Amino acid sequence: MGRKSREIIKANVDDVIADLTKAYADEWLAHYQYWLAAKWIRGMDADTLRDILVGQSNDELGHAEKIANRIIQLGGTPIMDPGKLLQISGCGYKQPPGDPNNLKQVIQDVLDAETCAIETYNKLAEKYRTTDLVTHEMLEDLLEDEVDDEEQWEELGGIWKK
Numbered sequence: 001m002g003r004k005s006r007e008i009i010k011a012n013v014d015d016v017i018a019d020l021t022k023a024y025a026d027e028w029l030a031h032y033q034y035w036l037a038a039k040w041i042r043g044m045d046a047d048t049l050r051d052i053l054v055g056q057s058n059d060e061l062g063h064a065e066k067i068a069n070r071i072i073q074l075g076g077t078p079i080m081d082p083g084k085l086l087q088i089s090g091c092g093y094k095q096p097p098g099d100p101n102n103l104k105q106v107i108q109d110v111l112d113a114e115t116c117a118i119e120t121y122n123k124l125a126e127k128y129r130t131t132d133l134v135t136h137e138m139l140e141d142l143l144e145d146e147v148d149d150e151e152q153w154e155e156l157g158g159i160w161k162k
């Protein structure tokens with residue numbers, strides 16, 4: 001990062017990197033959780049849900065990429081050891097349900113992850129509103145995506161009431 005770019009950040013850069021690293025872990029775990037659930041689920045409506053899960057899994061990977069870029073730009077190092085993803089994650093990871101026909105559980109687990117992501121990005125966007133505008137802007141974009149995701153999953157939850 002250039003001299004001026006560094007100068008305009010009023011936040012503690014180590015704090016920003018630490019917060020982004022947590023979110024980065026969340027995004028990777030969401031990506032993996034949704035991707036695996038897409039492979040795992042079975043049953044009548046599974047194909048519809050599968051496509052949605054794959055699409056959102058890709059979105060979460062895109063989020064991880066954005067965050068990784070900002071971490072590197074700030075002079076940080078994205079998590080190099082995948083074993084640390086769970087340790088550092090704020091929102092955690094839910095294994096797909098043992099019963100691959102339990103689509104309702106899959107939807108609920110995704111909803112929980114999205115709710116946590118919204119809380120995280122809302123809090124962080126607020127935190128860096130005036131002290132790191134570039135990070136703030138990125139967090140706002142992420143927040144907007146997760147808000148859309150939650151809406152979609154709430155609708156799906158309404159359809160899969162069984």
Ligand SMILES: [Fe+2]
Nearest residue numbers: 027060063117
């Ligand atoms: Fe995300």
Ligand SMILES: [Fe+2]
Nearest residue numbers: 114145146149
């Ligand atoms: Fe999401």
